[in-house]
Amino acid sequence: MGRLEIDMGPKEAAEALKSSFASEVREIAEFKGGQVSVTVAKAKIREMMRFLHDAPELQFQFLSEIGGVDYMGKKEPRYEVIYVVFSMPHKAYLTVKAQVPEDDLAIDSVMDIWVGADWRERECFDMFGIKFNDHPDLRRILMPDDWEGFPLRKDYPLQADLGDREWKGYLDVVALYERNKKYEVHSR
Amino acid sequence: MIIEKELTTKYLTVSMGPQHPATHGVLRLVLELDGETVVKCTPDIGYLHRGLEKLAENKTWPAAMTLTSRLDYCSAVANESGYCLAVEKLLGVEVPERAKFIRTMTCEMVRIASHIIWLSAHAIDIGAMTVFLYAMRDRELILDLFEMLCGARLLHIYPRIGGVRCDVDQKFLDGLWDFTEKFPKLIEEYETLIDQNRIWLQRTKGIGIVSAEEAINMGLTGPVLRGSGVPYDIRKIAPYDAYDKVEFEVPLGKNCDVYDRYRCRMEEFRQSNKIIRQCIEKLPDGLALNPDAPGLDMMPGPLKKAAPAPAPAADGTPASKVEDGPAFTEIYSATEVPKGELGYYFVSDGTGKPYRMKVRTPSFIHISALQRLCVGVLVADVIALIGTVDIVLGECDR
Numbered sequence: 001m002g003r004l005e006i007d008m009g010p011k012e013a014a015e016a017l018k019s020s021f022a023s024e025v026r027e028i029a030e031f032k033g034g035q036v037s038v039t040v041a042k043a044k045i046r047e048m049m050r051f052l053h054d055a056p057e058l059q060f061q062f063l064s065e066i067g068g069v070d071y072m073g074k075k076e077p078r079y080e081v082i083y084v085v086f087s088m089p090h091k092a093y094l095t096v097k098a099q100v101p102e103d104d105l106a107i108d109s110v111m112d113i114w115v116g117a118d119w120r121e122r123e124c125f126d127m128f129g130i131k132f133n134d135h136p137d138l139r140r141i142l143m144p145d146d147w148e149g150f151p152l153r154k155d156y157p158l159q160a161d162l163g164d165r166e167w168k169g170y171l172d173v174v175a176l177y178e179r180n181k182k183y184e185v186h187s188r
Numbered sequence: 189m190i191i192e193k194e195l196t197t198k199y200l201t202v203s204m205g206p207q208h209p210a211t212h213g214v215l216r217l218v219l220e221l222d223g224e225t226v227v228k229c230t231p232d233i234g235y236l237h238r239g240l241e242k243l244a245e246n247k248t249w250p251a252a253m254t255l256t257s258r259l260d261y262c263s264a265v266a267n268e269s270g271y272c273l274a275v276e277k278l279l280g281v282e283v284p285e286r287a288k289f290i291r292t293m294t295c296e297m298v299r300i301a302s303h304i305i306w307l308s309a310h311a312i313d314i315g316a317m318t319v320f321l322y323a324m325r326d327r328e329l330i331l332d333l334f335e336m337l338c339g340a341r342l343l344h345i346y347p348r349i350g351g352v353r354c355d356v357d358q359k360f361l362d363g364l365w366d367f368t369e370k371f372p373k374l375i376e377e378y379e380t381l382i383d384q385n386r387i388w389l390q391r392t393k394g395i396g397i398v399s400a401e402e403a404i405n406m407g408l409t410g411p412v413l414r415g416s417g418v419p420y421d422i423r424k425i426a427p428y429d430a431y432d433k434v435e436f437e438v439p440l441g442k443n444c445d446v447y448d449r450y451r452c453r454m455e456e457f458r459q460s461n462k463i464i465r466q467c468i469e470k471l472p473d474g475l476a477l478n479p480d481a482p483g484l485d486m487m488p489g490p491l492k493k494a495a496p497a498p499a500p501a502a503d504g505t506p507a508s509k510v511e512d513g514p515a516f517t518e519i520y521s522a523t524e525v526p527k528g529e530l531g532y533y534f535v536s537d538g539t540g541k542p543y544r545m546k547v548r549t550p551s552f553i554h555i556s557a558l559q560r561l562c563v564g565v566l567v568a569d570v571i572a573l574i575g576t577v578d579i580v581l582g583e584c585d586r
Contacts, residue, residue, distance in 0.1 A: 035519055062420075063407055064522065067546035069535055075516070082533060082546070084520045088404075088418075091425050095520055116407030119556035127241075142234040142585060151242055152544075158246050 213581030350481020410528025415449030
């Protein structure tokens with residue numbers, strides 16, 4: 001890496017990652033505003049993150065975000081785990097997207113690199129059901145412990161259809177509304 | 189006959205919260221205590237979870253903005269500006285120069301209001317009652333100004349995609365200028381109350397030390413990170429809105445303790461005041477809202493008008509193939525809100541609704557850091573630590 005430090009933008013960082021992990025990197029994409037994302041296979045995610053964190057010419061030491069995305073029926077593989085890392089010396093963000101297929105919902109935890117990944121991995125597990133291998137305390141975090149289902153999956157309904165089990169107070173209000181509908185004066 | 193039993197130390201488990209006044213909302217800390225010392229601290233969150241990220245996926249871009257002001261309800265405008273900024277980058281909407289200055293101005297106003305909440309709550313937790321009364325009195329001035337500006341005091345859905353909702357008038361600017369004239373004196377007033385208070389100093393100096401490496405590794409941002417001497421401020425690193433056109437400094441701490449973080453925020457009061465004054469002075473003429481920007485009547489369907497171009501082609505196959513693959517675009521946009529780095533990660537599938545909205549909220553990460561910061565400290569210092577990381581549970585639980 002014979003470049004000057006100042007020249008290391010997100011694009012160069014993505015190339016550096018590709019030259020070290022050629023078999024893992026699937027795609028490098030550039031979006032508006034100079035945003036660069038690298039799509040990678042999930043198998044060596046920890047080694048790749050370690051490389052981004054430790055390599056003296058990169059120094060992506062700040063983990064901004066971990067999140068999941070569900071591309072149900074739109075993209076294969078279905079899930080992606082997003083890592084947004086920031087390099088303080090280069091003032092550059094880089095997005096690393098690890099592909100997680102539906103039949104193997106697990107990825108290595110990066111907690112040994114960033115302790116701050118702890119809760120964000122738990123949240124991703126809570127919302128998508130993606131398991132993080134070697135995470136010391138993988139529990140639900142925002143939802144109650146006995147919650148069923150993973151809310152941010154695309155096949156999870158926004159609103160439950162409770163039918164008869166709906167709260168009676170709500171049904172009363174709906175009945176009242178139906179009864180008084182004929183007096184509606186605001187209808188345009 | 190005496191039977192000697194083996195003496196053992198049992199840890200006492202105390203559940204602090206979720207109805208504890210010093211936990212700033214519905215935060216529950218399960219503390220394992222060895223006498224007065226905390227052995228293990230397990231934060232329990234989720235009491236205020238409203239599923240904002242799921243809700244946002246079912247609303248149009250302008251409508252989902254109303255959710256973001258419910259994140260950190262102490263600094264609503266800052267959240268909304270961050271949201272609009274991300275959506276503008278994603279959809280390619282231009283923002284008029286005047287709107288940029290107005291946004292910067294309101295973001296700094298809300299930074300003052302949010303830091304006042306922090307100062308008064310932090311002080312009252314540690315035992316300084318008076319500063320609470322003085323600071324809240326002055327927060328009222330800011331809220332009144334917001335009321336004058338947009339009619340709302342707390343949840344001002346004021347920024348819009350492509351600008352701000354309504355232009356500022358001279359009366360508001362005069363009122364804000366008057367406020368900036370007297371606010372530096374008010375800051376001195378707060379400092380007189382606590383800065384030389386022996387109890388305050390003993391309870392903040394040397395407490396809750398986080399080294400710079402630790403802080404970066406844990407993902408701390410905002411004044412908590414800057415208190416450890418790391419010059420990480422997105423307003424300087426990646427200037428957005430009009431932050432590259434105003435002059436300000438980023439206050440840094442040296443000793444990495446609760447006191448230095450307090451000093452950082454007190455300095456930020458002055459810097460925010462300075463930025464507001466510059467914004468008023470430099471406020472350019474022009475529109476406050478881009479007329480071409482998507483308005484509140486945005487439809488949830490595809491944004492591109494069904495691509496009229498490929499139809500006339502004879503075979504049409506190459507063109508239709510391009511349309512088939514859903515073009516996912518994504519963006520991560522971070523802004524500096526009073527509590528730290530607020531990041532929005534959006535995935536768009538080209539329709540009027542976000543496909544995925546992921547919010548990186550500073551409070552979530554700051555609370556996760558508490559479980560490491562609180563080990564080995566006294567129970568009283570846990571209160572000081574909760575105060576110093578400046579949390580809002582609405583933002584943490586989303």
